[in-house]
Amino acid sequence: MIFRVERERPKPWKVYIAGKLRWLMPFLAVEWLFAGIAYALSHWSFLEVLEYLGSFSVLIAVVFYFSESGDRLKQKHYQAWQVINTAQHTSGSGGRIEALAELNADGVPLVGVDVSSAFLQGIQLPKAKLLRANFGSADVRNSNLESADLSYASLTGANFRQSDLRHVSLTSANLTDGDFCGAQFAGSDLSDAALDGADLGNADLGAIQWQKIKSVQKANLAGVKNPPEGFLAWALKNGAVQSDSDPTCAVGDVASSRRDP
Numbered sequence: 522m523i524f525r526v527e528r529e530r531p532k533p534w535k536v537y538i539a540g541k542l543r544w545l546m547p548f549l550a551v552e553w554l555f556a557g558i559a560y561a562l563s564h565w566s567f568l569e570v571l572e573y574l575g576s577f578s579v580l581i582a583v584v585f586y587f588s589e590s591g592d593r594l595k596q597k598h599y600q601a602w603q604v605i606n607t608a609q610h611t612s613g614s615g616g617r618i619e620a621l622a623e624l625n626a627d628g629v630p631l632v633g634v635d636v637s638s639a640f641l642q643g644i645q646l647p648k649a650k651l652l653r654a655n656f657g658s659a660d661v662r663n664s665n666l667e668s669a670d671l672s673y674a675s676l677t678g679a680n681f682r683q684s685d686l687r688h689v690s691l692t693s694a695n696l697t698d699g700d701f702c703g704a705q706f707a708g709s710d711l712s713d714a715a716l717d718g719a720d721l722g723n724a725d726l727g728a729i730q731w732q733k734i735k736s737v738q739k740a741n742l743a744g745v746k747n748p749p750e751g752f753l754a755w756a757l758k759n760g761a762v763q764s765d766s767d768p769t770c771a772v773g774d775v776a777s778s779r780r781d782p
Contacts, residue, residue, distance in 0.1 A: 531556040598629055614640045625649045682770055702770030716740040723770050737761040
């Protein structure tokens, strides 16, 4: 806001230039003229009204900005979903890593999202609601899905090497032929999940809920860490194996993953 100051009337021209050097006269004339204009405007109430109107317009703009924040958020979410849906069934990222993370950060459920065959390495989706999501054949290495809900999700043939899957709900999820080498499953619920052919070599299985696992035929359990009591014996009895696991998954080297893009 501009604060107006009432100015004093300029002195008469002869008084104003008294004692001044002659060569300064042109400059003094301009200064004296503008001093007179400033004096006149400082007493003009119309300008004061304009100042108040200007401040009021700023206030109105602020009110409208906050009142429309919901619409802007909806527009942002719409654009993110557009990116995800447009890139369906393509092998690259297509901006989906950022779009999914943005939606999840805003608390938007990602139920039923289809990111099959997508390149999603390093995606951050903690506590994401991914019920019935399709990650089939996706590359999701080194990602964070801690405490996410992947119930009834399809992870068939997906690559989740070195990913954080702690406290994840995998109830009735399909992990068939997935690569979970070196992943962290501590505290996750695998009730009614299918793990046939999945590679869990060197994975951390501490405190998993395994008693109701649907099937583990040919699942690789070589070098698993912190397996719950009785789990290994039950799994091997029901068709799981302990083949030599890729040693690189134990140290986080994803470059030589068997599902490199």
